[in-house]
Amino acid sequence: MTAEAEEWALPDDRGAVREALIAWYEEDHRDFPWRRTDDPYEILVSEVMSQQTQLGRVVEAWEGFLERWPTTAALADADRADVVGFWTDHSLGYNNRAKYLHEAARQVEEEYGGDFPETPDELQELMGVGPYTANAVASFAFNNGDAVVDTNVKRVLYRAFGVPDDDAAFENAAQALMPANRSRVWNNAIMELGGVACEQTPACDEAGCPWREWCDAYATGDFTAPDVPTQPSFEGSRRQFRGRVIATLREYDELELDTLGHRIRVDYAPDGEYGREWLEGLLTDLESDELIELERTGDGLVARLQR
Incomplete structure (x- = not known):
C-alpha cells in the first residue's frame, strides 16, 4: 500500500492532534525512572x-x-x-x-x-x-529518532485513524503524525496512550484519551485491533450507524432528524422500525458520549458535531 493511499486516514488538523496528545502526556503519565533521564x-x-x-x-x-x-x-x-x-x-x-x-x-x-x-x-x-x-x-x-512503532502504537493507529494492518502503513502513518524534532516526547506520549487508554480493553473516558474527537473506534464503538479478537459482525450493527452519523455530520454543518436518517440508511422511514424513534435513541447515546449536540426545536430535532 502506498503512502498516498494511507494519508486519507489521518486527520487534516494534525497540529491539533499532535498538541492534544503531547499536552495529555505532559499533564500526567506513569513515572518510570528511565523517563527522567537522557x-x-x-x-x-x-x-x-x-x-x-x-x-x-x-x-x-x-x-x-x-x-x-x-x-x-x-x-x-x-x-x-x-x-x-x-x-x-x-x-x-x-x-x-x-x-x-x-x-x-x-x-x-x-x-x-x-x-x-x-x-x-x-x-x-x-x-x-x-x-x-x-x-x-x-x-x-x-531526541534524534524516528516514530516508534510497537504493538501499542499499532493498536492506537488502527483504531483511531483506520490505518490498515500492514507494517509499512503503520510506519508511514506514525512518521507522518510525529512532529519534527520531538521524537523524545512524542514516542513516549503515543506509547503511553496505547499503554493506559487504548489497551486491548480500552479506557477512553477513564484515561481522558485526548484523541476521542478524532477516533474512529470511539465514534463507532468498534474497538477491534490487530492484537484484539474480532467483535461480532459490524455490518448492520449499532456501531456501524454510530459511525455513519459521525461521518455524515462531518460533511454537513448540521442536519434535521429525517434528513440525517435518509442519509445514513436506505431503509429509513420516519414511522418505521428504523425511523425517528430508532434514530433519536442513537443520537441520544452519541450526545451522552459528548460526540454530537442535539437542538430540540418546535419543528423537530437538529444534530451537529460537538464543538
Missing part, C-alpha cells in the same frame, strides 16, 4: 529489560543493575557470568539479552571511546540492538 546507557538497559517483561517488574531490576554497573565502563569490566546471573535472578527473560548488553557496553568503550552513537543506524551496530531498540534509544536519549 543517559543513553540507562535508557538502553531499560529497553533491553523491558522486552517481554512487565514494566512494573523492570523498575527494581533496572535500579539494581545500574547501582551495580552504573556506566558502560563498569559493565564492560564486569564478569559476564555475574551479569547473566543478575539477569536470571531477576527473571528478565532470555539470558542472551544479558550477554548482548555486556558486549554492547564493551563496544561503546572500545570502539566509540565511551561515547554512545546517536543515530538509529549507528546504534544498530551495537550487539543485540535491533531497529526498534536503536530507535528508542535515539529518541529518548538524543
